[in-house]
Amino acid sequence: MKLIGMISIFWLFIVLVYGTSDFSAWGDPESPCNLHVSNYYIEHAMSDTSVPNIVTAILADYRGFDTMFETAVIFSAGIACFFLLRRPKYDAPEAVVFRHIQTGITLRIEKGGRLPKESDEFERIDTQWVPYDLVIQVTSRILVPFIQLFALYVVAHGHHSPGGGFQGGVIFGAAIILFAVSNTLRKTTHRVSEKRSAVLCAIGVLIYAGTGVCCLLAGGNFLDYSALSGLLGVDPVTARSHGIMMVEMGVGLAVTMVMIWIYYNLSSAGKQHEGL
Template identity: 40%
Template sequence: MKNTSLIPVVLVGFLLFYASTDFPEWGDPQSPASSSPVSSHFIAKTGVDTEVPNMVTAVLADYRGFDTMLETVVVFIAGMAVLAILRNFSRKKPVKRGHEVSVEPDLIVTNTVRLVVPVIQIFSFYVLAHGHVSPGGGFQGGVLMGASFILIALSWDLERALTRFPINRCMVVAALGILLYAGIGVLSMALGGEFLDYAELEKVLPVSREMARYHAMLGVEIGVGFTVTAIMFALYANLSSRGRLEGGL
């Protein structure tokens, strides 16, 4: 078994090495990927089209906004699927955990976490809202926010984190995030554009078409942040307790 599995690996490796001799020069500005009209358009016109200084954010949330919506949906699916796989409705009675020793949460750890968590959360808002002008955005902000809840669960126990953010509320927040994203898309459709054509939002926002795109992107990023926050914590809560949602690590 071990040796036969080497055959596909060697074959794929041969193919990939064969192809990599043909790639354009390393870092060549004239390579097709760097000089194509698409990437030139992104670099040259992002400011004109959307007024967002961070091209990555503009491409992510606006030019390829549909991709990003589906990506958020993928995160949502992961949360749903993990809950569906691990949750066992038929066996409600608590499982005895003989091997686990209950230890009082450590004083130093809990107090440090007490200090750190608010900072992390504020930083996550900063990362989310500042995604237009610096590296950051909905996914990064959402992961940070989720990490703050995971930190609470790690330093005390899962129940404490779950009283702050119950699993049902997680799924509601995640669904609301997608609803916000797709809702902005549908709103721009209702105002006469295509799906996710944020420029049409100028009819309801007191700004220009470009700034409408700018603001709609923020809304979209907030939606992404909601979903990612909730699902990251839901994944941790379910995986660390095998779907029982108690005790944890």
């Protein structure tokens, strides 16, 4: 199998390398792919949408429809992970472990046992418990708000510099995942519950699609933000820029929440009462 695989891969390699022979040279500004459509974007992005970051302009406006389905892809990944992995709520864990904080004694309470209230005396811990590492906890605690702030900057500044909804959303989600890694999963689900993340994720995609529908209702084509100019009280070009901002925020929300949602389900194999 290995040999056959190797030979066929090698053969395919030769064929594909042969296929590159008609390509234009790397970095050639005159190659057909750099001439036809892309030049229009570079030359007209500013006058069409007043967004200097051409990538953002194409992403959210010229090819905004692709991007809407891109958020749909990531949304369906979130819902697919949930659908495949999530264990039902009544599937209670076999045993729950508590720690008495003052003495450090751990209690293992079997199914059906009476659980102590979480308080200053007792705290619930994971079955495979790793003692707290002060450095990690404090560092991540300090880092998380800054990462989140930076995420918001990346979303908001997508018009003028590299960035946008996806990047900002991923950074924001990563901040919360960092919190989950350095603390416990339960603490995180307590702050952002699964239901909330799932619903907000759908709402994020809805913001995108809803902006498109608003354009439709305002008399333009789907996702034609210039139709919103009357609604927003600005000229059509600025309306496009604002429309891009709106959908970027929707994307950011959806991506943040789906990151968290996927993390919850993957890290705990769908059980969500304990995880990484």
